[in-house]
Each structure stands twice: as structure tokens, then as C-alpha cells.
Amino acid sequence: LEAIRACSEHLVSFGGHAMAAGLKIEKANIAAFTAAFEEYAQQNLDEEKLVSRLDIDGVCSISDMSQSVVKELSLLEPTGQGNPRPLFATCGVRWMSPPRRVGAKGDHLQIAITDNTASVRCIGFGMGRLEKKLLESDGFNVAYEPQINTYNGNSSVQFVLSDIQFE
Known part of the structure; x- marks a missing residue:
């Protein structure tokens, strides 16, 4: 302004x-x-x-983000400008299934990752351009907002990626 x-x-x-x-x-x-x-x-x-900056609220393993933990995080709502959604990071992850571009124009990224404690599906809006770099990477760190994804009556934890940092 x-x-x-x-x-x-x-x-x-x-x-x-x-x-x-x-x-x-x-x-x-x-x-x-x-x-x-x-x-x-x-x-x-x-x-x-x-340079954009992320304020990470916690660093944890994938297994730490159980459905019950994600449900507890929803108690922090409503979120917005004065109360942003909690942002977490997991370091040293690798892809389990190859990343792939999704969306009408391939702008978004879908990937399953693991840190050897568990695995989780992720969606990265506007991150489709990172597909090739991820395919070539041996490991990376992710910043994300965890959420519960329900599809066909089955619920699971999903990470909505905010950033990917390559090692």
C-alpha cells in the first residue's frame, strides 16, 4: 500500500x-x-x-502426524491473518511413488513421501514445475499443513505442501 x-x-x-x-x-x-x-x-x-520466509511451528517425523494429532490441531481454528494455520517440517524425506503433475494444466504436484517412520500422500498446489527436480533428488525437506483427506468414506492424513527444500 x-x-x-x-x-x-x-x-x-x-x-x-x-x-x-x-x-x-x-x-x-x-x-x-x-x-x-x-x-x-x-x-x-x-x-x-x-525472499519469502516460512515460519515453521514444529519439525517432526511423518509418523508424528497421526489423524488424532491433526484433529487436535483443528482446535486452533479459526485460522486467518492473525492466527495462521500451523506449519510443520519434516527433513530427510524421499519419494515413495514418483511425483506427478496434476490439474488441468499440470500446475500442481502429487507425491507420496517417506522418512522411514511412515509414509504420506502430499499435494503441492502450484508446484508442478518441481516434478523433474524431485525425480532427480535423493532427499529433500518439506514444509506443510497437515489435513485429513476423506475419499470414498476412507480418511487419511495428507500434507498440503508449502515448500520443498532440496538437500
């Missing part, structure tokens, strides 16, 4: 908050706004601000 405010002379109106913003601009001012916005970004953004 600070960047938009700094370029507001080119706008009809704008507003927003930390998680979203909106603006109204006349077509004739788009080029000037774009130039001012890019200049603001160059002057005010450094590499540290551009």
Missing part, C-alpha cells in the same frame, strides 16, 4: 490494507503510474524483502 500511496498522483483513487489493495486509474496515466511504481520498488526493495 505504501508503494501505491507514493504513486497516488497518477490515480483517481486507491485503498486497501496489508493483505490487499485496489486502485482506479485513467488509461492515460497507466504508463506514468507504472514508471513511478517501478522506481519506488527499485529504491525501496532489497533482496531480503523479496
Whole structure:
């Protein structure tokens, strides 16, 4: 929002908050706004601000994430901006079944992983591009939100991947 405010002379109106913003601009001012916005970004953004950071709540083995533990975690709800979903990590995992791209455009990733204590199915939204790197990897670390997946009346733990770090 600070960047938009700094370029507001080119706008009809704008507003927003930390998680979203909106603006109204006349077509004739788009080029000037774009130039001012890019200049603001160059002057005010450094590499540290551009690197996303995950706040991991706990590091555990796959076997630690039983259905009962995941159900207990749901007691922390409702989650949102002031109360984010718990994020966990498991290190030194490898794939059990080859990763594969899923979704209409192959943008997402489906994979089963193990850490030698247990195995779990995972879905990585927007991670389809990592398929080849995973196939070539001997081991990796995952950050995820655990959830209960129910399909055809059968429930199991599933990890919704937030990130994959290669060893």
C-alpha cells in the first residue's frame, strides 16, 4: 500500500490494507503510474524483502502426524491473518511413488513421501514445475499443513505442501 500511496498522483483513487489493495486509474496515466511504481520498488526493495520466509511451528517425523494429532490441531481454528494455520517440517524425506503433475494444466504436484517412520500422500498446489527436480533428488525437506483427506468414506492424513527444500 505504501508503494501505491507514493504513486497516488497518477490515480483517481486507491485503498486497501496489508493483505490487499485496489486502485482506479485513467488509461492515460497507466504508463506514468507504472514508471513511478517501478522506481519506488527499485529504491525501496532489497533482496531480503523479496525472499519469502516460512515460519515453521514444529519439525517432526511423518509418523508424528497421526489423524488424532491433526484433529487436535483443528482446535486452533479459526485460522486467518492473525492466527495462521500451523506449519510443520519434516527433513530427510524421499519419494515413495514418483511425483506427478496434476490439474488441468499440470500446475500442481502429487507425491507420496517417506522418512522411514511412515509414509504420506502430499499435494503441492502450484508446484508442478518441481516434478523433474524431485525425480532427480535423493532427499529433500518439506514444509506443510497437515489435513485429513476423506475419499470414498476412507480418511487419511495428507500434507498440503508449502515448500520443498532440496538437500
